[in-house]
Amino acid sequence: MSYHYDILLKNGLVVDPVTNREEIADIAIAGGKIVEIMPGLSAEKAQEAFDLKGHMVMPGIVDLHAHASAWLGGRFGHKMMAQVGVTTALDMSGPIDSVLDIASEYGVGMNIACIQYVRPGHTVRDTNPGEKELETLLEQCLTQGGLGFKMLGGHYPLTPEATARAIEIVNKNKAYVAFHAGSLNKGSNIEGFLEAVELAQGNSLHMAHINSYCRGSVRPCLVETEEAIAALEKNPNIRSEAYLSPMNGTSAKCSGGTPESLVTHKCLNTGGFEATEAGLEAAILAGWAQINLEKGGEVVLAIGQEALEYWRSKGTETTVSFSVNPPEPRLRLAVAKRQSGEFVVDCIGTDGGGIPRNVIAEMGLSLVRLQALTLKEFVQKISCTPARILGLKNKGHFTLGADADITVLDLERQRAYMSLVNGKVIMYKGYVCGKGGNVIATAQGEAAVRAKGLNPVIVDLADSKFYQR
Ligand SMILES: [Zn+2]
Structure with missing residues (x-):
């Protein structure tokens, strides 16, 4: 008789807002999927069983803002993310080729998605790229395995017109677009953020690291924070994350x-x-x-x-x-809610990866300890919602048959303890043991991903929370 399960995670506190669970239970994994969740499953039926008593077991952490390219973050980004329990990340700048090369050479079994920077002198000719140039760039990006654009306004601004044009074109093609606020008119601050919301003109847009526009450089930082919150409440077309690190x-x-x-x-x-x-x-x-x-x-x-x-x-x-990030805006942005009860800022990201500030578990669990977030709310912000924004239907929840992407957290030490992707252990007790990489791409990029020796995870963004409100 063969084993029923490949892996059994026993006695953990299973937390999943999607299936409304917060209870001690066992999770059985077979063929890379979650096949059973209930207390008292027999360890004898599993090829490998782990006793996770005292630990929390949640759908894998999805970091919607990370860096793992030669341009930013570097080759150790994957390892650094896996060490802290991240199973899926969105590289927020590219270049796509470099992100895929690094995933192929230094991948540790995680899922990675990537968007291409729109940068004058690099991917576009100057600060005012026209429709044709942007369309060509987007076409290339999707074919290379990317999901869309990252506008780097705060660092390398475009004209406001070109910025709006790029957002529009991406939306027409139902691809992904994220924006670090700023243009030739406004800087990387609350004014730039408010301008960015206007430039979106109701189109879907991911506004990066909201906390970074609330550092008090124009008005007092908490005034800026409330202005950002009010703008996000009024513009449900904007997706966003904020991070918790001071750096x-x-x-x-x-x-x-x-x-x-x-x-x-x-x-x-x-x-x-x-x-x-x-x-x-x-x-x-x-x-x-x-x-x-x-x-x-x-x-x-x-x-x-x-x-x-x-x-x-x-x-x-x-x-x-x-x-440069004062604490009050970071706390306020992490917990602020809409009247509907949904979070104003959808996700907690890191802007980390290879930049050493991957503190979702470490600092996020402090918010739980402070009772600023419940465990379920924490999981909502760091797994369920970001998975839906990326169009990952089989991730970010513990429905039976879902991908066995799982993060195990040590609540006492506020550290990641173990993580799995597609039922394979990629990190255990801080030791990273996964291999290779899965790349979240559109159908158009499937061949390019395979050509790099990576495994494509195909998404349809039109059917994701990025476009579905
Ligand atoms: Zn970034």
């Missing part, structure tokens, strides 16, 4: 004596430094600018002489983090 992440690359990114300029000014290459150097030595440094198979934050030497050795082309 941001931006480019440290300089050319002609100044940092290229306008966000980096602002962060330097905030810390009392000049927005020049010399100012950035001083900020690194003073500890205000923390260089993202690859070391020992992960990315760490570094300051002082070591950081300065690393930054110079890379010709300034590194990521840099500043502690």
Whole structure:
């Protein structure tokens, strides 16, 4: 007689808002799917059984804002995400080729989706790309295995007209579009955010990291936060996430004596430094600018002489983090609700991946401990809702027959303990053991994903929560 189940997860606190569960039960997995959930399933029927007493078992964490490309995040992003229990992530900048290459070489069994940056001088000619140019770029992006566009306005702005045009074109094609607010008119702040909401003109749009427009750079930070909340309430076409870490992440690359990114300029000014290459150097030595440094198979934050030497050795082309997110907006944005009872900000993301701030479990569980979120609400924001936004019908819930994408959390230590993707363990007790990668793409990108040796997960965004309100 053969085993009934491949894996049995015993005695965990199973939490799933979709099936309205919060109870101690066993979860049986066979053929990569969830086949049974109830207490008292026999370990003898399973090839492998884990006793998860004292742990919480939830649908796999979906981080709707991560970075794992050579341009941003780097090769260790997958491993760093798996270590903290993330099973699915959306890379929020591309380039798509690089995201797929890294998934293929450094993948640890996770699901990854990717959108392509719309960046003057890189993917578009200048700051005012026309309809034809944007359509061609979108076509290429989908064929390469991407889901749509990321507009990097805050860092590398377009004209407001081109920004609106890009959002419109993506919507016509029912692809995905995310926006880091900012244009040639407005910066990466609350004014830029309010402009972005206008530029969407009722189209579906993912507004990235809402907390980053509420840092108090125009008005007091909580005033900005309430303005952002009011705008999101009024515009149900906008999907959003906010993150919990105090740290941001931006480019440290300089050319002609100044940092290229306008966000980096602002962060330097905030810390009392000049927005020049010399100012950035001083900020690194003073500890205000923390260089993202690859070391020992992960990315760490570094300051002082070591950081300065690393930054110079890379010709300034590194990521840099500043502690610019005040706590009050982060807390308010994580918990704010609409009158309907739904969250104003759909998801808790990280803007992490290879940028070391993957704190969904660590800091999110602090919100649960504070009783600012219930466990079910927490799971809603970090798994159910983001899975639906990406059109992943078989993920983000524990319905029988769903994909066995599972995250196990140690509630006491506020850490991820174990995670599985399609019924395969990819992380156990912090050790990452998964291999390869699954890429969430449209039918148009299936061949490109396979050509990279990766496994396609095909979604229809027209039928996702990105478009369905
Ligand atoms: Zn980002």
